[in-house]
Amino acid sequence: MSRRPNPPEQGVVRPPSGGWRLLSGWAETGRAETYSEHVERFGRLPLTHYAGTAGRQRLIDAVAAAGLRGRGGAAFPTAVKMATVANGRGRAVVVGNGCEGEPSSRKDRILADYAPHLVIDGALLAAHATGADEVHLCMHEGAASLDNVARAAHEHRSKVKVRVVAIPGGFVASEESALVHYLEAGDARPTSKPPRVFERGVKGRPTFVGNFETLAQLGLIARFGPEWWRSVGTAQSPGTALVTVDGAVQHPGVVEVPYGMTLGEVLECAGGPTETVQALLVGGYAGHWLRADSAVAVPLTHEGLGAVGASVGVASVIALPARACGVTETAHVLRYLAAESAAQCGPCMFGLPAIASDFAELANGSAVRDQIVLRRLERRLGEIDGRGACSHPDGAVRLAESALRVFEPDVRQHLAGRPCAAAGVAPRLPLLQPGRGVLVAR
Amino acid sequence: MTAPGLATQWRLRVDPIKCRAHGLCAELLPETVDLDEWGYAIARRAVPPLVLGEARAAVAACPTLALRLERTSAS
Numbered sequence: 001m002s003r004r005p006n007p008p009e010q011g012v013v014r015p016p017s018g019g020w021r022l023l024s025g026w027a028e029t030g031r032a033e034t035y036s037e038h039v040e041r042f043g044r045l046p047l048t049h050y051a052g053t054a055g056r057q058r059l060i061d062a063v064a065a066a067g068l069r070g071r072g073g074a075a076f077p078t079a080v081k082m083a084t085v086a087n088g089r090g091r092a093v094v095v096g097n098g099c100e101g102e103p104s105s106r107k108d109r110i111l112a113d114y115a116p117h118l119v120i121d122g123a124l125l126a127a128h129a130t131g132a133d134e135v136h137l138c139m140h141e142g143a144a145s146l147d148n149v150a151r152a153a154h155e156h157r158s159k160v161k162v163r164v165v166a167i168p169g170g171f172v173a174s175e176e177s178a179l180v181h182y183l184e185a186g187d188a189r190p191t192s193k194p195p196r197v198f199e200r201g202v203k204g205r206p207t208f209v210g211n212f213e214t215l216a217q218l219g220l221i222a223r224f225g226p227e228w229w230r231s232v233g234t235a236q237s238p239g240t241a242l243v244t245v246d247g248a249v250q251h252p253g254v255v256e257v258p259y260g261m262t263l264g265e266v267l268e269c270a271g272g273p274t275e276t277v278q279a280l281l282v283g284g285y286a287g288h289w290l291r292a293d294s295a296v297a298v299p300l301t302h303e304g305l306g307a308v309g310a311s312v313g314v315a316s317v318i319a320l321p322a323r324a325c326g327v328t329e330t331a332h333v334l335r336y337l338a339a340e341s342a343a344q345c346g347p348c349m350f351g352l353p354a355i356a357s358d359f360a361e362l363a364n365g366s367a368v369r370d371q372i373v374l375r376r377l378e379r380r381l382g383e384i385d386g387r388g389a390c391s392h393p394d395g396a397v398r399l400a401e402s403a404l405r406v407f408e409p410d411v412r413q414h415l416a417g418r419p420c421a422a423a424g425v426a427p428r429l430p431l432l433q434p435g436r437g438v439l440v441a442r
Numbered sequence: 443m444t445a446p447g448l449a450t451q452w453r454l455r456v457d458p459i460k461c462r463a464h465g466l467c468a469e470l471l472p473e474t475v476d477l478d479e480w481g482y483a484i485a486r487r488a489v490p491p492l493v494l495g496e497a498r499a500a501v502a503a504c505p506t507l508a509l510r511l512e513r514t515s516a517s
Contacts, residue, residue: 192457345458346482354479383478389458 013043015224026114035155038117059129066226067238072211073314085130088206092130096123096137098212099174102284104316107242108212110254112145116152122215127160134161141166171340175390176209189342190390233259237301245270247319264296276322283313286395288402325422326407331359332427337396348393351384365419454485460508467500
């Protein structure tokens with residue numbers, strides 16, 4: 001492989017143009033970017049530009065001006081978290097979260113595989129901004145990307161200690177307090193709040209936990225500035241997003257799209273639907289169902305999805321075909337979420353299996369009993385919400401509530417003893433098969 | 443100007459990991475604590491000032507120390 005000599009001086013490097021930013025290297029070459037290619041494409045990490053206390057503040061200000069929000073699902077303003085950690089008591093710690101316990105999402109794995117250097121840049125920038133002297137990059141055990149990221153981190157020769165950590169699998173193991181708990185005590189289960197990890201995290205130190213995509217976006221903002229970064233997207237949801245598209249589409253995979261694209265256009269990026277689609281699951285398993293006919297016009301933005309009672313979440317979009325039974329599919333996902341409970345909090349440990357079996361009963365349809373089941377389910381959803389140490393039970397509640405709304409006509413048919421033809425079958429969607437998929441080109 | 447203390451509200455916070463559904467809190471303080479169908483405490487309502495003493499008793503009685511009485515500013 002030919003290596004092009006002499007990476008251009010910083011400042012000469014132009015920001016990526018066209019639709020791809022984080023994955024512009026992949027879009028051009030179709031393979032993972034080496035360190036020298038990365039430096040050639042993006043320029044060196046501009047740490048000298050942000051030197052000193054004033055420089056660190058400038059970096060945080062740039063992130064604030066960009067309006068970057070966390071890409072792990074919670075969409076918390078990154079600059080606020082950074083500033084809190086930077087001003088906290090004691091030396092800060094940075095944790096990069098690439099676990100992606102959410103099975104509907106593959107973007108962080110794609111980043112780790114194809115653009116690891118941008119993720120590492122972001123982690124080093126976060127360490128610089130917060131004054132951290134150690135970085136832990138976390139991925140799930142067995143992830144092929146682990147070695148790749150470890151090798152890549154080594155090439156950066158940073159003074160900051162960068163450690164790649166394998167986290168045991170599981171949906172809630174990548175929740176931020178679970179990560180800190182694992183780094184501290186080898187137990188990857190969430191802990192009660194307060195304290196929040198940005199106040200007191202690893203070794204009791206203020207800890208910045210950033211999703212891999214958030215970190216990679218930092219790498220772009222620090223180099224090319226907030227104005228360029230905001231030049232795509234909307235005022236409230238600036239920049240690009242990595243979206244995993246799955247279900248009844250031609251080319252399931254990960255795409256990088258500007259915020260503001262409609263969900264229909266996002267489906268087109270994945271080759272469009274393969275058959276009639278009745279609903280979209282947006283934001284992951286802890287996300288929301290939306291009716292396909294109206295959802296295709298909804299922009300993928302915080303404000304656009306918020307207006308229809310949904311949220312961006314982990315930015316995955318799954319197309320459910322018309323011939324599938326939404327109640328049945330939801331029952332499958334709820335059973336999965338119940339099994340993924342860390343079994344620490346009663347409302348989650350007992351509540352999630354209970355709502356999963358309520359849903360399974362609704363799906364299977366036995367008219368007389370179902371009226372009781374529906375009322376019980378609605379009561380349980382209200383009771384469970386907000387009563388876990390982490391938001392795992394809340395996510396299951398959101399999913400269930402949106403299913404009852406979106407599939408309401410189906411639920412009514414089931415209640416009348418006329419379940420749909422696809423009721424009670426094994427999942428039609430690739431919902432429970434993580435790790436599927438390729439990158440799709442736009 | 444509100445006199446100090448008058449605007450203060452009190453709330454019980456349940457540590458969901460520590461709560462093991464013993465249910466003593468609901469016995470001592472039915473005004474504030476409900477139990478879900480598995481016996482775990484739900485404490486969503488504010489603690490009325492008149493039963494602050496019972497609330498403290500509930501905190502002390504919890505076998506797993508899962509309860510805390512917290513001051514919240516009235517909204």
